[in-house]
Amino acid sequence: MSQRILLIGLGMQGQAALHDLANREEFARIVVADSRPDLPSLVSRYPEERVRAVHCNADEETRLAGMMGLADIVVEALPAARALRMGELAARQGVGLVSSMYYFNPDGLDAEGAAALRARVDEADRVAKQRGVAILTEFGMDPGLDLLMAAKAVSEFDEVHTFNTYGAGLPAGHARRNPLQYKFSWSPVGVMRSYRRPATVIRGGQAVVIPAREIFEAGNCHSIDVPQLGTPLECFANGDAAHYAGLLGIRGTARESGRYTGRYPGHCAFWDTVVKSGLLGSEAVSVGGAAMLPAEYLAAALSSQRQFQYGDGERDLSFIRVEASGLKDGKARRVRYELIDYRDLDTGFTAMQRTVGFTMSRGAQLMASGKVTKAGVLTPLDVAYEDVLPALEEHGIRVEIERG
Numbered sequence: 001m002s003q004r005i006l007l008i009g010l011g012m013q014g015q016a017a018l019h020d021l022a023n024r025e026e027f028a029r030i031v032v033a034d035s036r037p038d039l040p041s042l043v044s045r046y047p048e049e050r051v052r053a054v055h056c057n058a059d060e061e062t063r064l065a066g067m068m069g070l071a072d073i074v075v076e077a078l079p080a081a082r083a084l085r086m087g088e089l090a091a092r093q094g095v096g097l098v099s100s101m102y103y104f105n106p107d108g109l110d111a112e113g114a115a116a117l118r119a120r121v122d123e124a125d126r127v128a129k130q131r132g133v134a135i136l137t138e139f140g141m142d143p144g145l146d147l148l149m150a151a152k153a154v155s156e157f158d159e160v161h162t163f164n165t166y167g168a169g170l171p172a173g174h175a176r177r178n179p180l181q182y183k184f185s186w187s188p189v190g191v192m193r194s195y196r197r198p199a200t201v202i203r204g205g206q207a208v209v210i211p212a213r214e215i216f217e218a219g220n221c222h223s224i225d226v227p228q229l230g231t232p233l234e235c236f237a238n239g240d241a242a243h244y245a246g247l248l249g250i251r252g253t254a255r256e257s258g259r260y261t262g263r264y265p266g267h268c269a270f271w272d273t274v275v276k277s278g279l280l281g282s283e284a285v286s287v288g289g290a291a292m293l294p295a296e297y298l299a300a301a302l303s304s305q306r307q308f309q310y311g312d313g314e315r316d317l318s319f320i321r322v323e324a325s326g327l328k329d330g331k332a333r334r335v336r337y338e339l340i341d342y343r344d345l346d347t348g349f350t351a352m353q354r355t356v357g358f359t360m361s362r363g364a365q366l367m368a369s370g371k372v373t374k375a376g377v378l379t380p381l382d383v384a385y386e387d388v389l390p391a392l393e394e395h396g397i398r399v400e401i402e403r404g
Contacts, residue, residue, distance in 0.1 A: 002028030003368045006071035006095075008064065008086060010034040010042055012186070013100065013140070014077035016349050016357025017364075020395075021075070022046045024361070026368045031067060058082045061089060068093040073364050077357070079187065080105070084117075087135045087377065088124045094131035096372070098363035100140025100356050103377060125377040135377045139363045140356035141318055142167035147380040148388055149322045149337040149399060150248060156335050156403075160250040160326040166224065166235060168262035168319040169352050172342055175314035178307040181264040185316045185352040188303035192295035194261075195271055196280040199237035202257040207242035216272035224262070226319070228340055233262035233319075247381055253326070262319060274298075310350065315343040318351040336402040344396075358395050362388055 005027050007018055014034070021027055032043055033056040043053045056063050058078055068074055068090055074097040076086045083101035090097035103121045106114035128135045138144055146165050154160055170176075171183045184191065198212045210220050215236050223232040239259040245251040274280060279298055284291040302308050310316060318341045325334040341351045349357070366372050366387055374382050389399050 002026060003072035004028065004070065005030045005073050005075060005364060006067050007032045007075045007077065008034075008058070009077035009079075010036065010039060011077060011079075012350070012353050013356040013360070014075075015042065016353035017075055017077055017360045018043070018046075018051070018357075019347070019349070020358050020361035021364060022051055024365060026365065031071070033064065033067060058086075061085070065089050065093055068095050071095055073098070073367050075099075075360055075364050076101075077360065080190065083137075084120060084124070087137065088120070088127075091124050091128040091131060091133065091135055094133055096133045096135070096367045098136045098139050098360050098367065100144060100360055101137060102143065103137050121377060129376040132375050134367060134372045134375055136363050136367070136372060136379075136383070137377060138379045139383075140359050141169075141352065142320060144359050144380055145339065145355060145389070146320045146322065147244070148383065148385045149320060149339070150244070151381055152385040152389075153322045153324045153335050153337050154248050154250060157324065157326040157328050157333060158330075159253045160248075160324055161253060161255050162323070162325045163241075163245065163248075163250055163254050163257040164260065164323050165244075165258075166233070166260045166262050166319065166321040166323075167238075168233060168317075170262070170264065170317050170319065171310070172315040172317040175310060175316065176264065180270070180302075180308070181266065183308050183310050183314075183316065184303050185310065185350050186356075188299035189296055192280055192299045194238060196275065196282065196295060197238075199259070200240040200242045201237050201259075202241055202245060202254055205255045210237050213275060216268045216275060218268070218272075221268040223265070224321070226262075226321075226340075229317075229319075231264060234265055234268050235260040235262045236268055247379075310343075312348075313345065315345065316350045316352060317342050318355045334404050337399055338402070339397065339399045341397050354395060355397060358392060358397065359388070362391055365391075 010032055030051045033054045035057045039053045043051050074090050074095055076099040080101050083099050084103045146167055169185045196212050199210045201208050221234055221236045223234055225232050237258050238261040241257045241259045245254050245257050279294050281294045284293055320339040322337040341355055343350045371387050
């Protein structure tokens with residue numbers, strides 16, 4: 001049965017999602033809503049009888065709700081600050097939605113703010129369940145594919161003792177050649193914000209919070225070997241490993257666990273200095289009479305330079321690794337799931353676009369086929385690995401598995 005898609009947001013990830021959605025016969029009509037002036041030219045490459053552009057701002061909620069009511073599935077590819085609101089609207093309209101964003105992210109909020117955010121997510125969940133629709137969140141690369149790989153790895157054990165996940169979006173080959181060995185393949189200010197939040201790891205079976213100011217300290221960073229890249233990666237904690245250990249059902253047995261971001265050597269020392277110099281602070285400063293957060297200024301300053309942007313012939317890479325060890329049938333076992341993807345220079349889509357945009361498209365396909373059977377605010381842990389990763393192989397996105 002052909003279905004109608006509403007794609008909200010045609011940024012980098014939205015463009016990759018549209019490319020895949022437009023090549024799926026199950027979607028008869030795709031409406032793309034965005035406020036960018038070049039929207040018509042971006043969709044003109046697709047048949048106009050199947051893909052239509054609508055200029056609309058993200059704060060035009062009445063219009064968006066109306067368009068949602070005419071759709072069978074919504075794919076939301078807006079900045080993080082807009083994600084939950086779109087999920088709330090979709091739940092009220094009784095239409096399924098796919099997003100790559102977290103809905104509950106209390107970073108930077110006080111207890112009252114976190115409680116209010118939790119209440120909004122819970123209410124969206126209640127309404128979605130009442131309307132019988134799925135609001136599938138965190139369905140991108142990281143979070144997204146990493147959680148699917150994590151659940152699959154955990155399923156191979158009776159008891160998990162160590163569990164670590166790694167994610168990275170990095171320049172590949174000669175694209176590394178700048179002072180930071182880094183380029184932006186997603187929101188620059190999002191990168192800066194991710195560098196100023198605390199993390200939780202499990203050490204000796206206990207949850208340990210690493211304060212934001214200490215994330216990049218040498219004692220909190222470690223290196224892993226990645227032979228395919230020709231260099232080790234420095235890794236720092238990012239996210240709440242204890243929370244995900246609970247979701248994965250290993251909180252009672254895991255002695256060591258962490259969620260880590262990987263970067264090229266030297267990254268941690270540099271950003272430790274930046275953080276401790278207050279350049280990612282959360283208090284606004286005045287620049288030329290305008291108030292702005294230091295992270296926003298730094299993101300704008302770095303991303304405005306061509307050396308931190310990808311050129312036409314340059315490639316980025318997406319990296320995910322999941323490592324687990326423990327017991328199966330009373331015997332010691334270890335397993336590693338690993339994914340490395342590169343920019344496709346023929347289509348121009350970056351590895352980040354591919355692993356996020358194509359994953360969101362796959363989520364919409366699963367909804368259309370009835371394979372997402374739960375209602376409410378869902379995560380990748382509510383979807384089967386076998387329904388996602390094998391399908392992405394048609395794009396050359398593959399997982400390598402090593403067991404011992």
